[in-house]
Amino acid sequence: MFTGKRYKISGTTLVEAKLLNRDIIGVDVNDVALERCREKVDFEHEGADGKVYIKKGDARHLAFIPDESIDLICTHPPYADIIKYSEDIPEVLSRLKVKDFIEEMKPVAAECYRILKKDKFCAVLMGDTRQKGHMIPMSFDVMKVFQDAGFKLKELIIKEQHNCKATGYWKTNSVKYNFLLIAHEYLFVFRK
Numbered sequence: 768m769f770t771g772k773r774y775k776i777s778g779t780t781l782v783e784a785k786l787l788n789r790d791i792i793g794v795d796v797n798d799v800a801l802e803r804c805r806e807k808v809d810f811e812h813e814g815a816d817g818k819v820y821i822k823k824g825d826a827r828h829l830a831f832i833p834d835e836s837i838d839l840i841c842t843h844p845p846y847a848d849i850i851k852y853s854e855d856i857p858e859v860l861s862r863l864k865v866k867d868f869i870e871e872m873k874p875v876a877a878e879c880y881r882i883l884k885k886d887k888f889c890a891v892l893m894g895d896t897r898q899k900g901h902m903i904p905m906s907f908d909v910m911k912v913f914q915d916a917g918f919k920l921k922e923l924i925i926k927e928q929h930n931c932k933a934t935g936y937w938k939t940n941s942v943k944y945n946f947l948l949i950a951h952e953y954l955f956v957f958r959k
């Protein structure tokens with residue numbers, strides 16, 4: 768079941784793309800996320816006349832999108848199993864532990880490469896985690912997966928996270944086991 772009560776899916780990328788008057792294809796494997804996105808883009812704004820197509824699909828299999836047809840990709844995958852977006856949708860990548868998750872990002876990167884037009888950009892927002900008090904820099908593994916798929920890294924942007932809680936599991940353990948809280952994510956901007 769989708770755990771939408773605790774974890775908010777925002778649909779912000781679609782909203783911003785619509786405001787920029789782009790034609791958009793939004794893809795997610797989770798019906799709850801898709802419904803949320805449909806609600807968010809259901810607004811009128813002067814000059815925002817692009818087509819909005821919201822589609823249930825697995826980012827590893829985007830056969831409904833032709834080769835080299837997309838001008839810009841913005842993707843924000845789960846950070847392996849840190850946040851469980853769903854317990855019972857088999858395709859949801861947040862069911863996977865880090866090693867398997869990285870493996871399954873290979874077909875995602877391959878599909879992104881296939882559908883993107885040459886010279887265009889693919890932006891991937893990705894974060895890291897900790898295990899037993901040590902950093903697991905899985906975002907760099909994802910970066911490598913996209914490079915291996917053929918992309919060139921154009922920019923590496925560090926995005927501060929302003930919503931880190933000063934309480935709870937991570938805060939308590941950071942004091943107990945003496946480690947820093949992760950307060951940033953990476954925005955990898957690749958070029959095909």
Ligand SMILES: C[S@@+](CC[C@H](N)C(=O)[O-])C[C@H]1O[C@@H](n2cnc3c(N)ncnc32)[C@H](O)[C@@H]1O
Binds near residue numbers: 827
């Ligand atoms: C970090 S959230 C990104 C949410 C998005 N940034 C937004 O604002 O709507 C990760 C999303 O990936 C989706 N997801 C997980 N596995 C997927 C897959 N195999 N194909 C497509 N989407 C997937 C989840 O359902 C979740 O909505």
